[in-house]
Amino acid sequence: MFKGLNELTRLCYGRILILLLLCCASPSTLAAVVDDGDVEFAIFSLNNDLPPLSKNKARMLYRGKSKKISGSLKIILVDLPETSIHREDFYKMLLGKSVSQMNGYWAGLAFSGKGSPPEELDSDDIKQILKWLNDNPNGIAYAPIESVPEEVNILITVPQGE
């Protein structure tokens, strides 16, 4: 029985290794797959103290798996309304996920006490986004890059990356 168990464990670790390899390989390939839209997004803030984000970090933040940057700065996210076409495009580009996939995913996070979905704005108007950012100094938002004013702090652009 224990021989069987050992083999099983070995098998499992083998699988982890494969999984890990797959994951390490995925970011570059994923970028190539999703780079099909015309829209380019900026993830930005009004807070000039926030450092630029790496693509990995941005993905971790928007999947609710990370809430801090630079180890201690607690970040708040805001979402565009569900009816916004930009929201659909943004999640597809950054994470390769549809809005309904994200909804199921946020439900899991919210009910496991690990976080709550980002606050949702009433419209995807840039004025609203800027107002929210003004009220939330540690907040970050996303919007099509052409609608973003020059003076904001752009942390990363999607899909291009830094």
Next chain:
Amino acid sequence: MLFRRAPLIILLSMLVPTQVKASIELTDNINLSGFGSTAISKSDNRTPLFISREITDEVCYDCDTIFGLQLDVDIFEGFTASGQVVKRTQDKWSDPELEWAYLSYEYDDFEFRAGRLRLPLFLVSEYYYVGQAYPWARPPQEVYDSILGFTSYDGLSVAWNLELSDGLLLTVSPYYGFERVNKVDLGVVALEFDTDYMAGIYVDLVGFNYRIHSGFMQAKYQQRPSPIVEKLDVYTLGGEYSYDSWQWMAEIEIDRIQTNWYASIIYAFDAFSPYFTYAESHQSRKSKAGTLGLRYDATSSISLNLEYQMIFSTEEGNRGQFVTSPLVYGESSDVDLVTLSVNFVF
């Protein structure tokens, strides 16, 4: 028969407006949210199927019904409290279960919790009752019913969340549950476990599109009325990975009386997600099963699942995924099951 309850489902979906906030903010610091699932299910076997659900060959409207409310309170800097009351599948509406109630304190990379807490054995343990949060109508029973469906402990936990890099998070969380009595009904048999302690640890490796979850738990208990003190070590390992529209999930559970595993593949296109799950149980329960399903996300807070599940016994007379041996009912050991479920969150 089928149509008699249809108004209920329509009513349910009307109660949950299509454009909802994920939850109700009572004040700035208090948040109330809820979730539920219900299903129409029917098997082709008279033997009750699945612990705490007991589905038979008669159409069942309340075998899978779950309703839960969760209250989250921000007390002050770093301190939060959370409570979850759930009418589980086995509960009457008048007698729901306090599934968790804890005080949490977050400091730096550490989170301390005390109270009634969820056993973190499996990938979806933390949202086990929230159908909206996982692809299937029910988490695969081979793995999720392996410890008789026990989901909580009363005790303490600490989680250390360490960001190894921008894209990699490591969580190490030991926990300890104090003495308590765990009860479960297995068909007509009521089992009672006088648990001395339940202690364990889980280690998670999390990337933006994958998660590896490994767990270990030791429980010391007496099964009443037996005076014999037993120890059970449970090992779990699970992984989920998503790429583009694909998602893969697999888990294995091993303890001294059994080995169980499943693997599931899910494909999402628009609001539809077809999936297939294959699962096996060995030693204590002996079965193999395939489930073909389709999930439909009707709105951001309502989804439907249609599933066809076939379970084959690998030993005649073995309980398999039933609550008792099908021989008791003079039935075949194999069973097919159809489920149409609806899940919602608010």
